[in-house]
Amino acid sequence: MPHTAEWKVRLHLFEDDEGTTKARVVLDTGTTTLTGHGSAHCNPADMNVPEIGDELAASRAMNDLAQQLLNVAERDIEDVDASRPSTRQVAGRPT
Template sequence: MSHTVEWKARLHIFEDDEGTTKAHLVLDTGTTALTGHGAAHCHPADANVPEIGDELAAGRAMNDLARKLLQAAERDIEGTGAPRPGTHQAAGWLL
């Protein structure tokens, strides 16, 4: 069973007027889009290194998106009539 797809991700990072770096990540699967959000704020006592804020905000957006993607997979597995993941092996899918 061979299966190949290409999903596209767009990551936008920006800093607002209050000095908070925000990241907005969109994953386009071709049939649906999921979004993740993350933020980072530099402590006043820390050195202002924009790359660190970018990395933190982007990483948090990716974590948020990963959580949403796993939740979507769990819903899809349940939609096949399989038991909820974590209670039993779900239709051959190991979670």
Template sequence: MPHTVEWKVRLYLFEEEGTTKARVVLDTGTTELTGHGAAHRNPADADVPEIGDELAAGRAMHDLGRQLVDFAERDIEGEDAPATGRSARPETGWPLPDQTQGG
């Protein structure tokens, strides 16, 4: 069954005295989530605002992404057990490398 939706994302950046803060807002039409991120410039580093923007924005989007995955995992846990009789659902996302095998 086809499924098409549009989610709106707004990204706000604020810089003051070597600190850049970012706030990213996701509006799904039914839910609004906000991610936050910050970047602090070392006083010895050159003042390149774009770097602070990139770091703060990336961190805010990472925060937002973590929240989305958390919501999805809670939704999965809230679903009834599958009809196949399996008692546990698989984890969401990409599998992690096996640490015991040097992966």
């Protein structure tokens, strides 16, 4: 059964004056919207390289989103399994 879908992902990056980069990634599947968050902090002793903060914060936000999506999939699997008729037999009783 062929299936094609397009999901939209938007990534937002914000850096404050204290060297903290925050990321928000939003996944829109058309039926569900999930939002992941991540942040990165620049050590005051390190050189401030904004691209590294962006990469760290974005990857952490995407990791958060991936975990949420996995949780949704696991709940969906449980729901599908719960709605199936049982094929187990009770000992001594035919079904």
